[in-house]
Amino acid sequence: MSELRFDDVSVRYGTRRRGLTAVAGVRLVVPDGEVVGLVGESGSGKSTLARAAVGLAPVTSGRILLDGRPVPLRGPRRPVQMVFQDPYSSLDPRMTVGATIGETVPRRDPVTGTALDRRTEVDRLLELVELDADLARAFPGQLSGGQRQRVALARALAARPDVVIADEITSALDVSVQGTVLNLLRTLLRELGISMLFISHNLAVVRYVATSIAVMYLGRIVEHGPAADVLGDPQHPYSRDLLAAVPESGHPAAPPDDPALRAVTDAEPADPHHPPAGCGYHPRCPIGPFVLADRDRCRTEAPTTDHRHHAACHYAASAEPGASHR
Amino acid sequence: MVAPITDRGSRRPSSATRWLAVLRTPVGACAGFGLLALIVLAVIAPVLWSARAGRTDVAAMLQGPSARHWAGTDNLGRDILARVLVATRLSVELALLATVIAVVTGLVLGTAGVLVGRRVGRVLAAVVNIAVAFPGLLLALFFAVIFGVGARGAVLAIGFAGAPAFARLAQTLVAGIEQRDFVAAARIAGVGRVRILLRHVLPNIAESLIVNASIGAGGALLAFASLSFLGLGVQPPSYDWGRLLGDGLTGIYEQPIAALAPGVAVILAGLAFNLFGESLAKGIGLTATLGRVPLGRAQRRAAPAEPAEPVADDVVLDVADLVVTLPGHHAPIQPVRGVGFRIGRGEAVGVVGESGAGKSLTALAVARLIEEPGRVDASRLRFLGADLLAGPPQVHRRLLGTSLAMVFQDPMTSLNPTRRIGGQLAEVARQHGGLSRGAALALAIDRLRAVRVPAAARRAHQYPHEFSGGMRQRAMIGMGLMGRPALIVADEPTTALDVTVQRQVLALLESIRRADGVALLLISHDVAVVGQVCDRVLVMYAGRIVEDLPAAELATGARHPYTRALVAAVPDMRTDLDRPLAAIPGRAPDPARFPAGCAFAPRCPLATDRCRTTEPPLETDERGRRVACWYAGVSEHVDPTAMTAARGGHE
Numbered sequence: 001m002s003e004l005r006f007d008d009v010s011v012r013y014g015t016r017r018r019g020l021t022a023v024a025g026v027r028l029v030v031p032d033g034e035v036v037g038l039v040g041e042s043g044s045g046k047s048t049l050a051r052a053a054v055g056l057a058p059v060t061s062g063r064i065l066l067d068g069r070p071v072p073l074r075g076p077r078r079p080v081q082m083v084f085q086d087p088y089s090s091l092d093p094r095m096t097v098g099a100t101i102g103e104t105v106p107r108r109d110p111v112t113g114t115a116l117d118r119r120t121e122v123d124r125l126l127e128l129v130e131l132d133a134d135l136a137r138a139f140p141g142q143l144s145g146g147q148r149q150r151v152a153l154a155r156a157l158a159a160r161p162d163v164v165i166a167d168e169i170t171s172a173l174d175v176s177v178q179g180t181v182l183n184l185l186r187t188l189l190r191e192l193g194i195s196m197l198f199i200s201h202n203l204a205v206v207r208y209v210a211t212s213i214a215v216m217y218l219g220r221i222v223e224h225g226p227a228a229d230v231l232g233d234p235q236h237p238y239s240r241d242l243l244a245a246v247p248e249s250g251h252p253a254a255p256p257d258d259p260a261l262r263a264v265t266d267a268e269p270a271d272p273h274h275p276p277a278g279c280g281y282h283p284r285c286p287i288g289p290f291v292l293a294d295r296d297r298c299r300t301e302a303p304t305t306d307h308r309h310h311a312a313c314h315y316a317a318s319a320e321p322g323a324s325h326r
Numbered sequence: 327m328v329a330p331i332t333d334r335g336s337r338r339p340s341s342a343t344r345w346l347a348v349l350r351t352p353v354g355a356c357a358g359f360g361l362l363a364l365i366v367l368a369v370i371a372p373v374l375w376s377a378r379a380g381r382t383d384v385a386a387m388l389q390g391p392s393a394r395h396w397a398g399t400d401n402l403g404r405d406i407l408a409r410v411l412v413a414t415r416l417s418v419e420l421a422l423l424a425t426v427i428a429v430v431t432g433l434v435l436g437t438a439g440v441l442v443g444r445r446v447g448r449v450l451a452a453v454v455n456i457a458v459a460f461p462g463l464l465l466a467l468f469f470a471v472i473f474g475v476g477a478r479g480a481v482l483a484i485g486f487a488g489a490p491a492f493a494r495l496a497q498t499l500v501a502g503i504e505q506r507d508f509v510a511a512a513r514i515a516g517v518g519r520v521r522i523l524l525r526h527v528l529p530n531i532a533e534s535l536i537v538n539a540s541i542g543a544g545g546a547l548l549a550f551a552s553l554s555f556l557g558l559g560v561q562p563p564s565y566d567w568g569r570l571l572g573d574g575l576t577g578i579y580e581q582p583i584a585a586l587a588p589g590v591a592v593i594l595a596g597l598a599f600n601l602f603g604e605s606l607a608k609g610i611g612l613t614a615t616l617g618r619v620p621l622g623r624a625q626r627r628a629a630p631a632e633p634a635e636p637v638a639d640d641v642v643l644d645v646a647d648l649v650v651t652l653p654g655h656h657a658p659i660q661p662v663r664g665v666g667f668r669i670g671r672g673e674a675v676g677v678v679g680e681s682g683a684g685k686s687l688t689a690l691a692v693a694r695l696i697e698e699p700g701r702v703d704a705s706r707l708r709f710l711g712a713d714l715l716a717g718p719p720q721v722h723r724r725l726l727g728t729s730l731a732m733v734f735q736d737p738m739t740s741l742n743p744t745r746r747i748g749g750q751l752a753e754v755a756r757q758h759g760g761l762s763r764g765a766a767l768a769l770a771i772d773r774l775r776a777v778r779v780p781a782a783a784r785r786a787h788q789y790p791h792e793f794s795g796g797m798r799q800r801a802m803i804g805m806g807l808m809g810r811p812a813l814i815v816a817d818e819p820t821t822a823l824d825v826t827v828q829r830q831v832l833a834l835l836e837s838i839r840r841a842d843g844v845a846l847l848l849i850s851h852d853v854a855v856v857g858q859v860c861d862r863v864l865v866m867y868a869g870r871i872v873e874d875l876p877a878a879e880l881a882t883g884a885r886h887p888y889t890r891a892l893v894a895a896v897p898d899m900r901t902d903l904d905r906p907l908a909a910i911p912g913r914a915p916d917p918a919r920f921p922a923g924c925a926f927a928p929r930c931p932l933a934t935d936r937c938r939t940t941e942p943p944l945e946t947d948e949r950g951r952r953v954a955c956w957y958a959g960v961s962e963h964v965d966p967t968a969m970t971a972a973r974g975g976h977e
């Protein structure tokens with residue numbers, strides 16, 4: 001049983017007067033053995049949330065718990081591991097693949113307590129990510145992007161983690177390679193029973209991997225629910241916007257005729273340094289105060305999340321009876 | 327605007343070969359030889375000439391150069407040449423010792439930030455910054471006074487005086503390495519700070535430090551000469567070059583050679599150290615230019631003389647046999663090899679393929695943006711009826727400047743960060759359209775409005791950094807619209823953007839195309855984007871077009887196995903969640919080593935011996951679709967016996 005729980009987590013940078021709240025009171029649970037997909041635009045705080053979970057970003061308030069206890073950020077045992085976006089930057093160019101993976105191998109098996117041999121562990125991990133054992137002697141410069149990302153994955157798995165955080169792990173790869181990495185990821189998740197927070201801006205990729213989906217906007221989770229539900233019946237207008245933006249065949253829709261609607265469709269993404277008052281999405285919202293007359297509360301009043309899929313929108317459908325807030 | 331010329335995955339030469347390559351350059355070889363001679367001299371000179379240098383000869387005091395004493399004698403009749411040679415050891419020794427002190431102290435100060443945490447690190451950085459502000463010689467004199475006169479004091483003084491510069495260098499280098507994800511990954515894995523410093527940080531900054539240390543050694547040598555010359559350095563009876571220089575200088579009018587000989591020695595040794603450091607820096611920093619075969623020697627591809635075809639009016643761009651040649655490590659490489667296509671008025675053509683397929687280079691070649699030493703050849707390259715291969719470049723530049731708009735992946739690099747957006751747009755109209763300042767700015771604001779930049783008049787006065795990524799991309803497109811473009815070439819215009827912004831930019835390109843009949847050449851690695859925006863798609867692989875088909879047929883009507891695999895490998899919102907994604911085994915070939923035959927054969931499920939030996943031509947069918955595959959349209963699930971028959975029973 002390993003469950004990663006973000007309990008009202010906030011991350012603030014800078015001073016009080018000129019600061020930036022990258023993550024604002026996020027509550028999110030990555031249940032045991034499940035994959036939570038986290039989507040949102042750049043600047044929404046997805047990566048900051050991920051980095052906070054592994055201690056790379058300072059948590060200003062709230063707690064990040066693994067099975068009810070704070071995630072250990074010191075000492076040899078690190079049960080939360082992370083795979084980075086750019087495999088060209090995440091591997092030390094001066095270290096062999098074997099040394100890179102071996103560095104993360106713990107001295108003892110965290111479950112049984114038996115001593116682990118580095119070399120056999122490295123061989124096992126390379127096999128796990130479907131790489132040739134000979135590659136242990138290779139340097140990252142000799143590998144392709146897909147191979148590097150597999151090595152990065154093996155390094156994360158070497159720590160015998162309970163939870164892996166994958167931050168845009170396929171977006172730096174060629175499309176032909178992305179497929180093989182996703183296939184491998186799904187096999188590994190199935191076989192090892194690891195929980196995962198899978199961050200991506202690509203909804204089709206998230207749909208393929210995740211069991212539930214959380215949508216983040218301006219540091220907040222604005223919608224969260226089972227993948228099929230969120231994609232099939234999105235409640236928050238931003239989720240709908242994201243879904244509509246997925247390129248499909250056929251020419252893109254011409255801009256809407258209604259000038260008010262056109263203005264919000266062309267609006268700039270919000271600036272995290274100056275978040276709008278009320279609902280953070282209202283300046284871009286197609287069902288918000290700039291389009292519809294009776295929606296002034298969006299400008300002043302921050303929405304609660306007691307709606308279907310915990311959607312943070314005043315006008316989302318109300319929660320089905322029986323659905324509890326996790 | 328630099329094209330991704332070489333694939334990031336391509337092999338870098340190992341560091342041993344790179345260090346050797348340094349010695350193969352003329353300057354590097356001279357410096358290396360000089361340094362070697364210096365070291366040999368430092369070792370053997372005291373053994374050979376010590377006695378001669380120490381022998382006083384009262385009968386031959388202060389003599390000029392003679393056959394017996396080539397550089398004359400000093401006031402005790404000792405041979406000056408022998409003394410200069412013998413002094414090599416002490417001079418080099420002291421200089422190296424001081425350099426070691428400088429590097430070690432600098433390294434400790436510069437890397438301590440990794441170990442002691444952020445707050446103390448910031449204090450250390452401030453201390454180093456203050457120390458760097460003092461001139462080196464001033465610091466050296468200050469320390470020399472503190473540590474006392476003599477060789478030991480001078481070594482410490484010069485060593486500590488050089489330390490701040492190295493500390494600063496180390497701090498900068500460490501800061502760069504610390505930002506890399508592999509350091510973060512090591513932290514997450516629980517690797518300790520000391521180990522991170524030793525295993526991850528130091529090896530990655532070593533090269534630059536060594537280069538600077540060898541330049542620093544040259545500086546230390548000169549500093550020693552100065553200190554000894556001032557009498558603060560080596561004290562008699564020991565002597566180094568600075569001491570000899572000082573002694574010789576007293577009688578410079580009677581006997582200039584006595585001062586000249588040690589001076590020449592200091593200059594030569596300093597030059598050897600400095601040049602060696604410089605050539606190391608060049609070799610390590612600019613590996614790409616070392617040992618590359620210049621293109622001049624490569625045989626020029628003879629453009630086949632082709633009768634001028636009557637071209638219909640509605641063809642905007644007509645390219646045939648386009649070849650791009652770039653310098654490679656061993657031989658020139660051709661990342662684009664014989665690409666041909668036409669774009670009609672108002673047509674949207676997409677180019678897809680993996681990185682390294684030659685997509686971007688094709689676009690740059692069409693826009694005449696490939697500069698020396700790269701070379702573009704083609705049998706036909708016509709834009710709006712004008713032959714871009716013949717005629718004066720100024721005329722082409724004018725035509726391309728007004729009629730072809732280029733949109734790049736990262737608009738920040740294409741916009742000048744120090745100038746206001748409106749001014750940058752207006753400049754296009756003033757340059758090519760001859761408009762006045764006011765009229766050009768009015769047009770720029772109008773164009774910004776056309777690309778739906780909100781509050782265009784106000785935002786025209788803002789700088790690029792005040793624009794968001796999507797707005798910058800719109801401004802870039804707006805810049806293209808300052809002329810009357812007939813073609814927009816967009817190279818991965820939305821790759822750096824969020825999906826919602828991507829939709830805005832794609833919709834904008836679409837509406838421009840609709841309104842003004844502007845043709846579009848859209849380059850993207852994203853098959854879905856190209857399928858959505860374009861009428862026709864060119865699929866590139868290993869520098870060639872392997873398929874040319876209507877975008878509507880991408881999903882179902884593709885005939886080349888590569889196109890089909892590319893489409894199947896990308897998950898969309900309808901992908902079956904219970905089945906693995908299609909995968910293309912292997913990796914795209916390196917432009918330096920394209921395989922014989924069909925370049926896709928090593929990764930192709932249909933490949934036969936014929937594919938591996940003979941390259942399939944790009945054939946046009948009756949509907950105008952093109953495909954280069956011997957088994958075009960053959961399904962992958964073929965009966966194996968039928969395949970054997972097709973192979974001609976080779977296996």
